Amino acid sequence: MAYAAIVDPMTADDFLKWEAEQTERHEFIDGGIFAMVGVTRQHATVAGNVFALLKQHLKATPCRVYMADMKVKLQTVNTFFYPDVFVTCSEKDHQAELFMSEPRLIVEVLSESTEAYDRGDKFEKYRQFASLQEYVLINPIKRKVDSFRLDKTGHWVLYEFIGHAPIEFSSVDLLLDSAVLYEDV
Structure with missing residues (x-):
């Protein structure tokens, strides 16, 4: 997912009203608005696979999964x-309509144009969610998954899954075969 800046700053309330009238999605970062542009087939396929796997796994639990x-x-x-995929187990979020505020797991599928941002500034901001337990970055071309997990000491620890290794989403207690993650890619 690539981003293009839109110049006019606005308030969060103004953004929500404006965004509701747009045909494309935009991220709002402290007054700045950034258009989100299209994804590749690989990106969309992996994001869809993650959503489907999490949805099935979380059935009959208090957690829900959302897409982009x-x-x-x-x-x-x-x-x-707009994360590619995220999970919330928050009752407050289950009552929300326009946005969630207590994600447990966030998954971003990487592209060349966003990888540095997803690993850097975006992850720095995501770490401010008190509810976040795991941040997963998936590179569909390299077939590599980096899972950053918050440990008991408050540190984010990297777990790498490369190639055909099973992939663990520890925040939702899911272990899956990498072939299922990359199916149809």
């Missing part, structure tokens, strides 16, 4: 993001 059309709001930096 649902926003998450980070209050601390007045920001709205």
Whole structure:
């Protein structure tokens, strides 16, 4: 997913009203608006596979999974993001309509144009979600998954899954075969 800046800054409330009238999605980062542009077939396929696997796994639990059309709001930096896939187990989020605010797991599928941002500034902001336990970056071309997990000491620890290794989403207790993740890619 690539981003293109839109110049006119606005408030979060103005953004929500404006965004509701747009045909394309935009992220809102402390007053700045950034258009999100298209994805590759590989990106869309992997994101869809992750969503389907999580949806099936979380059936009959208090957790719900959402795809790229649902926003998450980070209050601390007045920001709205559209993660590729995320899970929330929050009753507060289950009542929300326009955006969620307590993600447990966030998954981003990488592209050349966004990898540095997803690993850097975006991850720095995501770490401010008190509810976040795991941040997963998937590279569909290299077939590599980096899972950053919050440990008991408050540190983010990297777990790498490369090639055909089984992939673990520890925040939702899911272990899956990498072939299923990359199916149809």
